[in-house]
Amino acid sequence: MDGLLTSIIAVVGTLSGSGLTYLFGRLTARRAEQVARDERLRQERIAAYAAFAGAMTELRQAVITRWFAQQRDPDGQDTRAAWIEADKRGAAADHARFQVQLLTDDAELLRLADTAFEPITAVDEAAERSQLRMCEDRSQEILTAFIRTASRQLG
Numbered sequence: 001m002d003g004l005l006t007s008i009i010a011v012v013g014t015l016s017g018s019g020l021t022y023l024f025g026r027l028t029a030r031r032a033e034q035v036a037r038d039e040r041l042r043q044e045r046i047a048a049y050a051a052f053a054g055a056m057t058e059l060r061q062a063v064i065t066r067w068f069a070q071q072r073d074p075d076g077q078d079t080r081a082a083w084i085e086a087d088k089r090g091a092a093a094d095h096a097r098f099q100v101q102l103l104t105d106d107a108e109l110l111r112l113a114d115t116a117f118e119p120i121t122a123v124d125e126a127a128e129r130s131q132l133r134m135c136e137d138r139s140q141e142i143l144t145a146f147i148r149t150a151s152r153q154l155g
Helices: 002-072 077-103 107-115 118-125 129-154
Strands: none
Touching: 002 077, 002 118, 002 129, 077 107, 107 129, 118 129
16 A cells, blocks of 8 residues: 555656646746747837938938039939939838837837928928028937937837
Protein backbone atom coordinates (compact mmCIF):
# COMPACT_ATOMS: atom_id res chain seq x y z
CA MET A 1 0.00 0.00 0.00
CA ASP A 2 2.87 2.36 0.81
CA GLY A 3 4.34 1.72 -2.63
CA LEU A 4 1.03 2.49 -4.34
CA LEU A 5 0.59 5.72 -2.39
CA THR A 6 4.14 6.74 -3.19
CA SER A 7 3.54 6.00 -6.88
CA ILE A 8 0.29 7.98 -6.92
CA ILE A 9 1.97 10.95 -5.23
CA ALA A 10 4.84 10.75 -7.72
CA VAL A 11 2.46 10.65 -10.71
CA VAL A 12 0.34 13.52 -9.35
CA GLY A 13 3.48 15.53 -8.61
CA THR A 14 4.87 14.89 -12.08
CA LEU A 15 1.56 15.81 -13.75
CA SER A 16 1.22 18.92 -11.60
CA GLY A 17 4.78 19.94 -12.42
CA SER A 18 4.23 19.35 -16.12
CA GLY A 19 0.96 21.27 -16.06
CA LEU A 20 2.48 24.21 -14.23
CA THR A 21 5.52 24.21 -16.54
CA TYR A 22 3.20 24.26 -19.55
CA LEU A 23 1.08 27.04 -18.06
CA PHE A 24 4.05 29.23 -17.15
CA GLY A 25 5.68 28.53 -20.51
CA ARG A 26 2.52 29.57 -22.29
CA LEU A 27 2.21 32.76 -20.24
CA THR A 28 5.87 33.57 -20.89
CA ALA A 29 5.40 32.97 -24.63
CA ARG A 30 2.33 35.24 -24.72
CA ARG A 31 4.23 37.94 -22.88
CA ALA A 32 7.18 37.62 -25.26
CA GLU A 33 4.83 37.86 -28.26
CA GLN A 34 3.20 40.98 -26.79
CA VAL A 35 6.58 42.59 -26.14
CA ALA A 36 7.66 41.78 -29.71
CA ARG A 37 4.40 43.20 -31.10
CA ASP A 38 4.76 46.36 -29.02
CA GLU A 39 8.36 46.84 -30.15
CA ARG A 40 7.43 46.26 -33.79
CA LEU A 41 4.67 48.88 -33.49
CA ARG A 42 7.10 51.26 -31.81
CA GLN A 43 9.61 50.82 -34.65
CA GLU A 44 6.87 51.32 -37.27
CA ARG A 45 5.78 54.49 -35.50
CA ILE A 46 9.34 55.81 -35.36
CA ALA A 47 9.70 55.21 -39.10
CA ALA A 48 6.32 56.76 -39.93
CA TYR A 49 6.82 59.82 -37.72
CA ALA A 50 10.29 60.45 -39.13
CA ALA A 51 9.02 59.94 -42.68
CA PHE A 52 6.20 62.41 -42.05
CA ALA A 53 8.54 65.08 -40.69
CA GLY A 54 10.89 64.52 -43.63
CA ALA A 55 8.08 64.64 -46.19
CA MET A 56 6.72 67.86 -44.68
CA THR A 57 10.18 69.44 -44.75
CA GLU A 58 10.59 68.48 -48.41
CA LEU A 59 7.10 69.79 -49.21
CA ARG A 60 7.87 73.09 -47.51
CA GLN A 61 11.12 73.43 -49.46
CA ALA A 62 9.35 72.64 -52.76
CA VAL A 63 6.53 75.13 -52.09
CA ILE A 64 9.03 77.85 -51.17
CA THR A 65 11.02 77.10 -54.34
CA ARG A 66 7.77 77.39 -56.30
CA TRP A 67 7.00 80.73 -54.62
CA PHE A 68 10.38 82.16 -55.65
CA ALA A 69 10.01 80.83 -59.20
CA GLN A 70 6.58 82.40 -59.44
CA GLN A 71 7.93 85.73 -58.21
CA ARG A 72 10.61 85.71 -60.93
CA ASP A 73 8.51 84.48 -63.85
CA PRO A 74 4.89 83.42 -63.22
CA ASP A 75 4.54 81.74 -66.62
CA GLY A 76 8.07 80.42 -66.94
CA GLN A 77 9.29 76.87 -67.37
CA ASP A 78 10.92 76.92 -63.91
CA THR A 79 7.59 77.85 -62.35
CA ARG A 80 5.77 75.01 -64.12
CA ALA A 81 8.47 72.56 -63.03
CA ALA A 82 8.27 73.88 -59.47
CA TRP A 83 4.49 73.37 -59.45
CA ILE A 84 4.94 69.76 -60.57
CA GLU A 85 7.61 69.11 -57.95
CA ALA A 86 5.54 70.71 -55.18
CA ASP A 87 2.56 68.58 -56.22
CA LYS A 88 4.67 65.41 -56.01
CA ARG A 89 5.96 66.43 -52.59
CA GLY A 90 2.41 67.17 -51.47
CA ALA A 91 1.29 63.68 -52.47
CA ALA A 92 4.25 62.17 -50.59
CA ALA A 93 3.39 64.24 -47.51
CA ASP A 94 -0.25 63.10 -47.68
CA HIS A 95 0.92 59.50 -47.91
CA ALA A 96 3.16 59.99 -44.88
CA ARG A 97 0.24 61.52 -42.96
CA PHE A 98 -1.93 58.50 -43.81
CA GLN A 99 0.75 56.24 -42.32
CA VAL A 100 0.73 58.31 -39.12
CA GLN A 101 -3.07 58.07 -39.00
CA LEU A 102 -2.90 54.29 -39.34
CA LEU A 103 -0.34 53.86 -36.56
CA THR A 104 -1.62 56.12 -33.79
CA ASP A 105 -4.79 57.14 -32.05
CA ASP A 106 -3.07 59.98 -30.17
CA ALA A 107 -5.41 62.94 -30.78
CA GLU A 108 -2.71 65.58 -30.29
CA LEU A 109 -0.34 63.89 -32.73
CA LEU A 110 -3.09 63.55 -35.33
CA ARG A 111 -4.07 67.20 -34.87
CA LEU A 112 -0.47 68.32 -35.35
CA ALA A 113 -0.10 66.15 -38.46
CA ASP A 114 -3.17 67.82 -39.98
CA THR A 115 -2.16 71.30 -38.82
CA ALA A 116 1.31 70.93 -40.36
CA PHE A 117 -0.18 71.52 -43.81
CA GLU A 118 -1.74 74.90 -42.95
CA PRO A 119 1.35 77.15 -43.04
CA ILE A 120 2.57 75.45 -46.20
CA THR A 121 -0.76 76.09 -47.89
CA ALA A 122 -0.56 79.71 -46.71
CA VAL A 123 2.69 80.21 -48.66
CA ASP A 124 0.59 80.73 -51.81
CA GLU A 125 -0.99 83.79 -50.19
CA ALA A 126 2.33 85.35 -49.14
CA ALA A 127 2.78 88.64 -50.97
CA GLU A 128 6.32 89.31 -49.76
CA ARG A 129 9.31 87.52 -48.26
CA SER A 130 8.47 88.46 -44.68
CA GLN A 131 5.12 86.68 -44.99
CA LEU A 132 6.86 83.74 -46.61
CA ARG A 133 9.29 83.62 -43.70
CA MET A 134 6.40 83.65 -41.20
CA CYS A 135 4.86 80.64 -42.96
CA GLU A 136 8.20 78.85 -42.95
CA ASP A 137 8.76 79.55 -39.25
CA ARG A 138 5.24 78.44 -38.34
CA SER A 139 5.71 75.24 -40.31
CA GLN A 140 8.91 74.49 -38.41
CA GLU A 141 7.21 75.21 -35.06
CA ILE A 142 4.44 72.73 -35.83
CA LEU A 143 6.90 70.05 -36.96
CA THR A 144 8.95 70.58 -33.80
CA ALA A 145 5.78 70.16 -31.71
CA PHE A 146 4.92 67.03 -33.72
CA ILE A 147 8.35 65.50 -33.05
CA ARG A 148 8.18 66.35 -29.33
CA THR A 149 4.72 64.83 -29.00
CA ALA A 150 5.80 61.74 -30.93
CA SER A 151 8.89 61.38 -28.74
CA ARG A 152 6.76 61.46 -25.59
CA GLN A 153 4.45 58.82 -27.03
CA LEU A 154 7.35 56.57 -27.96
CA GLY A 155 8.83 56.91 -24.49
